[in-house]
Amino acid sequence: MSATETVPDVDVWGWTQETNPDLGGLLETKKAILIHAPLRQKLEERLGEMGMEPDDDRLAGLSFWLLAQYHRAWPHLQKADAKDALVAFAQAECCLKGSVAENGGTPTRRPDLAAKLLEKHPGLSTPRVYAMYLDALLFDNDTEAARAALDNAPGEIKNGPHGSYVEGRLAEEEGDYRAAKSHLLKAIEMDPGHRGALLRLAYQHDLGGDDDEALEYYKRLSGLRPLDVHATLNYGVLLEDRERFADALAQYRTVLRAFPNHSRAQAYYRDAHGSLNMIFDEDIERRHDKRNQLLRIPISDFELSVRARNCLSKMSIETLGDLVIKTEAELLAYKNFGETSLSEIKVLLESKGLRLGMDLNEDPIPEAPPKKELPPVEVPPGVDPAVLTKVLADLELSVRCRKALAQLKAVTVGDIMRHTEQELLSLKNFGQTSLVELKARLSEFGVGLRQS
Template identity: 40%
Template sequence: MTDADATFGAVQAVDSATAQKYYEQGLAAEQACDRPAAVKAYQAAYTANPDDAEICFRLAYALDVVGEEDEALHLYEECIKADKPHLNALINLAIMYEDRNELSKAERCIRQVLATNPTHPRASLYIKDIIASKAMVIDDEAEKRNEKHMVLLDTPVTDFELSVRTRNALRKMNIRTLGDLLKVTEAELRSFKNFGDASLEEIKAMLAQKGLRLGQSVEQHQQAVKEQVYEQLAGSHGDNEMLGRPIADLNLSVRARKALALLNVSCIGDIVLKTEAELMGVKNFGMTSLLEIKEKLAEMGMGLRTLEG
């Protein structure tokens, strides 16, 4: 052993001994409820031996108790970098993360504890609390997004720069808000008298600016209607199967079949989700074809969808 090695070993020994001395002073101060003295002693111990995980933890805890949260957080993070992280440091760190709404970090800490000790009582309780908190945050965020979306849908169409012709057409159709526009399809708009391509494109551009589109709410409504129809027919033998039967089984005219194909209607259940306006908005679809379809549906005890009042 060289003189340098001997000197280094002596310094290390002195540091460890010094660290132990101050550490014991810190414990005594804690027992005496002298928190400032405990912090001072643990700081001296940590300075002498910063690699001791227990000293690091006691200093972090002492600082945490006196309200020095930022410094405590940093030291807790140092404690868990060891090959065998200090479990109490992980738990206290998780609590601090949760208080700061850093729930993913808090969850990682607790799961690290449970990976070492799956039956750890405090960790088992905290993981449930953290998961519940994350769920609440998700619910709150979803509610805020929904509220913001509803405010947007309640925006009057008169707030936008539309041509006089388009404004008048929407007023005659009793379409007052952006939400109203999401309830009608392009085919339904086209079916109204004097509603042309220019007005249609104007409305589509306006909605696109807000990330919306015509008929956006129709799909959800159609699904609800479909479920309602199935429920109404549930008591009749074979009616559910009837809704799934192909359009060809209705023996419709060629013109009526072509119109339904343009609307992506493939089975009887799809027809009952369409309105008269949607059908009449299809090119070359006339009153004769409409009456033909309504009669076929009436024979089955069904009808076309009606718009909400």
């Protein structure tokens, strides 16, 4: 918040004195609390005066819900009266936006439980509740129920921006991306700040490799308040991909100002700061010699797809040195050389500490730290061991998935099989969608990721 902004006069504790607080009014209070740090501090101070974990589970659960601390709100809300409309709505939002655990189980998102809670909610006919009900069905991948719910939605929802957003999501599920984009654009035409529609458009363009459009939508998302943390971090990652490290740092700082202990933002900030202020070793000559030896290695020594090898051969690119002086634009201008081959080449070069468009007179980049020793790969019985040397480019993964996996410097299927699901999910911009995609492609060859 800048020095010129004023904090609204909102009583963050007033609702506790009301017999039946209005849901709409409390949601406006929550929005103000999440936008303005002084209001958050006021509410936290009131909780602190009560020992931070007050005995009144309804009071504690709703207070933590107002702070968007869903993991802390959930245990209290479970003990509160579920027939209370406010409690039921807060429980549903915790299931949809946070990780919750039932009966001592593992915390996870539960959109299915959110949908059940909202389906019985006394305020289901109101736009706020019905919109969240539709979101829960979408996130639970229950497209049939989402379609039925949209058909029966109140007119304000069905004919409004959220209805267009849901139509877009359903079209995505059916594989009709052109119709999906049309519905999503209609949603933001009606409501330029519709977060769901902006996020899906950003995701679609990012997945398709259209970084310019993705950047524009993420930029719009990052300017909304309350802050969309995940969208702002994704925006920062895309800016880093463009080597706009100072701009990326600004996005990470925005998140850290709002959430100083956000671990992902802290890690991303350190990475971007390191890229901006890269310090080279003093032993430049030794590094030049080592890099020059590397640049003389023939392209034929590396596992590349047939298409990539043929294209490079026709361009008279015989060594790594011949390759690194080419730019992405020069490679893509060659017939039959597309984004898949480009991604494959970039992964190969990154694994060697090189990149396209290098000036061979520049100082060499620092050596990478020693690689962590990974466990050997075991091929399941009946599977041809040759699958281990199959290059990742042949899997025809989405652009988003390939970009994320490039962080591992992995070139072959065998390289990927050395990693667990959790290791992959810790990568920037590698989420459940990418994981499901990768596992499906690996299963076609009868292999999978390391279990532990």
